[in-house]
Amino acid sequence: MKKAFTVAKWEFFEKIKSKAFIISLFLTPAIIILFSVLPTLLATKESDSTKAVGILDLTQKYFSEYKSEIEQYKIGGNFPAYAILNNYKEDLSSDSLIKHADQMVIESRIDGYILIRQDAEDSIKVEYRSKSIGNFQDVARFEEAFNNLRIKRKLIEENANPALVEFIKNKVNVNQIKIEKPGEEGKSGFEPVFFSSIIFILLLMMMIIYSGQMLVRSMLEEKSNRLIEILISSCTPKDLLFGKVFGLSALGLTQIIVWLIIGISLIGAALIPMNAFENIHLIFIYFILGFVFYTTLFVGVGSIVSTEQEAQQITSYLSLLLVLPTVFIISALQNPESTIIKVLSYIPFTLPSVMILRVNVSPIPLWEIAATFLIMILSIIIVVNVSAKIFRFGILYYGKMPTLNEIKSWLKE
Amino acid sequence: MLEVKNLVKTYGNITAVNNLSFTAKPGKIFGMLGPNGAGKTTTIRTILNIIKPNSGEVLLNQRAVTKDLFNSIGYLPEERGLYKKSKVNDVITYLANLKGMHGHTIKAELDKWLKKLEIPHYKERKIEELSKGNQQKIQFISAVIHNPLLLILDEPFSGFDPINQQLIKDVILDLLDNGKIIILSTHQMDTAEKLCSEILLINEGKEVLSGELSEIKKKFGGNHVKFGYEGDIRFLNEMDEVISFDIYSNTAEVHLKDEVKPELFLKKIIEKVSIKHFSVIEPTLNKIFIDSIKNQKI
Numbered sequence: 001m002k003k004a005f006t007v008a009k010w011e012f013f014e015k016i017k018s019k020a021f022i023i024s025l026f027l028t029p030a031i032i033i034l035f036s037v038l039p040t041l042l043a044t045k046e047s048d049s050t051k052a053v054g055i056l057d058l059t060q061k062y063f064s065e066y067k068s069e070i071e072q073y074k075i076g077g078n079f080p081a082y083a084i085l086n087n088y089k090e091d092l093s094s095d096s097l098i099k100h101a102d103q104m105v106i107e108s109r110i111d112g113y114i115l116i117r118q119d120a121e122d123s124i125k126v127e128y129r130s131k132s133i134g135n136f137q138d139v140a141r142f143e144e145a146f147n148n149l150r151i152k153r154k155l156i157e158e159n160a161n162p163a164l165v166e167f168i169k170n171k172v173n174v175n176q177i178k179i180e181k182p183g184e185e186g187k188s189g190f191e192p193v194f195f196s197s198i199i200f201i202l203l204l205m206m207m208i209i210y211s212g213q214m215l216v217r218s219m220l221e222e223k224s225n226r227l228i229e230i231l232i233s234s235c236t237p238k239d240l241l242f243g244k245v246f247g248l249s250a251l252g253l254t255q256i257i258v259w260l261i262i263g264i265s266l267i268g269a270a271l272i273p274m275n276a277f278e279n280i281h282l283i284f285i286y287f288i289l290g291f292v293f294y295t296t297l298f299v300g301v302g303s304i305v306s307t308e309q310e311a312q313q314i315t316s317y318l319s320l321l322l323v324l325p326t327v328f329i330i331s332a333l334q335n336p337e338s339t340i341i342k343v344l345s346y347i348p349f350t351l352p353s354v355m356i357l358r359v360n361v362s363p364i365p366l367w368e369i370a371a372t373f374l375i376m377i378l379s380i381i382i383v384v385n386v387s388a389k390i391f392r393f394g395i396l397y398y399g400k401m402p403t404l405n406e407i408k409s410w411l412k413e
Numbered sequence: 414m415l416e417v418k419n420l421v422k423t424y425g426n427i428t429a430v431n432n433l434s435f436t437a438k439p440g441k442i443f444g445m446l447g448p449n450g451a452g453k454t455t456t457i458r459t460i461l462n463i464i465k466p467n468s469g470e471v472l473l474n475q476r477a478v479t480k481d482l483f484n485s486i487g488y489l490p491e492e493r494g495l496y497k498k499s500k501v502n503d504v505i506t507y508l509a510n511l512k513g514m515h516g517h518t519i520k521a522e523l524d525k526w527l528k529k530l531e532i533p534h535y536k537e538r539k540i541e542e543l544s545k546g547n548q549q550k551i552q553f554i555s556a557v558i559h560n561p562l563l564l565i566l567d568e569p570f571s572g573f574d575p576i577n578q579q580l581i582k583d584v585i586l587d588l589l590d591n592g593k594i595i596i597l598s599t600h601q602m603d604t605a606e607k608l609c610s611e612i613l614l615i616n617e618g619k620e621v622l623s624g625e626l627s628e629i630k631k632k633f634g635g636n637h638v639k640f641g642y643e644g645d646i647r648f649l650n651e652m653d654e655v656i657s658f659d660i661y662s663n664t665a666e667v668h669l670k671d672e673v674k675p676e677l678f679l680k681k682i683i684e685k686v687s688i689k690h691f692s693v694i695e696p697t698l699n700k701i702f703i704d705s706i707k708n709q710k711i
Contacts, residue, residue, distance in 0.1 A: 006510045014499055225494020230555070233461040233488050234511035236480050396464065 003235035007243020012250045015214060025255060028206050029262050050079055051138070054113030056087035056101050058094050059124070062116055062149065069145040081141075087113055105130060114142055124150075198329065200283050200360075201353045205326075207255060208294045209319045211248050215295065216302035216311045219244075219395070223306060228395045237392040241384070245295050252291045256284070282359045282369065289376040290352025293383060294322065300387025303394030304402055325353040336361045345372060348379035386411065414438055415460070415563055415594050420469035422455050422618075429455040430466070431618035437563075437594050437611070442585070444609030444626075445598040446698075448706060452618040453598045454491065457565055460596075461488055473563055473594075484513040487561035491568045491598070493552050497541040501527075504540060505555050512559035519558070526554045529584065546573055553581065557588065564588065567598045582608065602699035612698070614705060621705050626698070633701050636669040638678065639694045644686035654678055659700065663689075666700065 015021050053070070057063040063086060073081040087101045094117070101113045112130025119125045126146055128139050148169055155165050222228045231240055298318060305311045325344060332341045336358050345354040345368075355372055358364055393410040394402070402410075415437040422430040430452045437443035447453050458464045460471050462478045471478045473485065495504050502523065509519045527533040530550045535543055540551065549572050557564060569585070570578045585608065589595060599605050605612065612629065614622040622629055635656075641664050649658050649665070654673040659666045669678055675693050682688065 010507045226490045226492040
């Protein structure tokens with residue numbers, strides 16, 4: 001075991017000194033932030049300039065009131081969010097009016113326009129016509145404004161008390177609150193849960209894939225220059241395998257710690273919500289278990305390759321197993337109690353990432369946490385033994401990849 | 414003393430090592446010779462406990478070679494290679510650590526060895542910045558730095574220029590004085606001839622010849638002459654006195670029938686070509702090697 005520690009120390013310090021590692025240490029969180037945090041920021045950020053929006057009211061009943069309704073939306077320092085333009089002209093047909101307004105949008109003279117018309121059944125139809133259809137916030141506001149207007153009109157028509165109008169206008173929204181313990185509120189809303197889960201799963205995956213590749217490549221180097229013969233005439237294959245797994249796990253831990261520091265400073269900068277780091281202790285343990293499991297697997301399976309191409313094939317197959325659970329992220333968030341998610345959280349290959357997800361979504365009974373830990377630890381012990389056997393033969397195996405039958409015979413020895 | 418007894422190793426249908434036995438004594442260099450694919454590397458790997466034999470045993474001073482003895486063994490593999498991106502100092506320290514050495518002992522020994530091999534200024538350089546010969550020296554150091562009881566050298570001279578070959582030779586002979594058991598595996602017969610006192614010649618996993626080199630030469634015996642000449646000596650083919658001959662550039666080594674007197678043979682050939690020098694010789698190891706392997710094939 002002492003020699004395993006020597007191997008671990010070597011693997012750790014040689015890799016941590018490499019430029020590739022230092023770059024990935026900072027590049028990975030940068031990429032993750034770019035892909036997961038930035039879109040949310042952009043999506044929720046209010047636009048900071050007044051938009052020119054036209055209204056083409058073919059019914060000629062709503063324009064002025066609708067205009068004042070929409071103009072109630074403000075940005076920043078009390079500027080109206082929308083500058084309203086009347087697209088209606090008396091002496092033109094509706095078709096040519098629409099055409100003319102469309103033309104204005106295409107020429108970017110206005111951002112878009114709201115078309116109000118009566119359809120065959122005498123009901124009102126409202127469209128927001130613009131070059132892009134992605135702006136949910138604008139559409140939601142136009143819809144709210146128009147409905148407010150309709151309700152107000154109807155109430156006044158029915159001679160209702162004007163106070164009633166104000167009362168109806170003040171809608172009540174339903175907020176989603178996640179309960180962690182009685183009386184304790186967790187994070188709310190879909191987005192924070194989604195993004196904090198996905199950040200950890202992405203981190204786990206990138207780390208495993210990255211260090212797996214690093215591991216397989218370094219073993220390939222040792223194999224092709226026969227350093228491996230010197231190594232295993234100095235220590236047992238098991239020492240070597242443990243050493244490699246320990247060394248890389250220590251490297252992984254260092255990485256997580258650096259990333260956590262980056263994460264915490266981002267909370268400081270209010271870029272990530274604090275509650276993304278709830279349950280961090282559980283996530284941390286699943287993270288480490290998953291990392292050790294896959295690293296051991298990589299050592300065993302990676303030992304059989306003897307060319308760069310084979311190394312790439314093997315690492316991509318293993319990575320595929322790892323990426324599989326991401327398919328279920330959305331469904332896990334919507335229904336964390338579903339059978340498929342339950343099943344996946346007991347299969348060692350998918351367990352870590354699925355559990356990271358579940359821990360984030362809903363509270364998990366203690367027995368289930370204990371059971372998954374146990375499964376993971378048992379699987380690691382099994383994988384260590386299987387990998388050690390494959391490793392012992394694999395590292396001396398050159399030429400074409402061994403067949404499954406050959407590997408079976410190795411396992412029997 | 415290293416004892417190898419009835420070693421057998423098969424890979425599927427191929428028998429790489431077939432019932433091999435030998436003993437290597439301390440203070441002597443034991444030469445393991447044989448053509449490519451003879452089973453030398455497999456034998457070495459079995460001694461090192463890298464692979465398990467199908468049967469037979471390997472004993473170092475009466476103890477089976479297991480991980481407890483790893484620290485007493487040094488190994489220089491035939492195919493060389495080290496961590497290219499790492500520093501000389503770091504790599505040797507790591508490998509020495511794995512052999513059970515510690516901090517300051519390593520430092521002292523490393524400095525001593527770097528100086529001995531005339532490369533002290535490369536200590537902080539990366540392996541990949543060193544020439545091939547100097548990389549080999551580093552690997553040599555990693556095989557001997559822990560002062561092993563048993564040292565296995567697989568083609569230690571390949572890749573060295575003549576000056577460095579001499580340097581390494583001297584170092585190996587020095588080690589011998591300390592009572593080490595040294596096994597030298599090589600194709601270079603002239604080196605083996607100069608260094609080894611005992612040899613084992615194997616082919617296709619089987620022993621062909623073994624024993625003290627001087628004994629072998631005596632046993633192999635024969636009537637050998639060597640001469641330098643100018644002209645055409647194809648007539649040797651037709652001479653009854655000749656059993657076999659090898660021609661190097663303007664030098665010939667001839668194996669004569671036992672009853673032929675060298676001086677008579679000289680008289681005969683001197684009429685046909687001009688002779689520059691002529692001497693009666695012992696058979697060279699090279700000759701013994703080639704003849705033994707050829708005979709085995711017939």
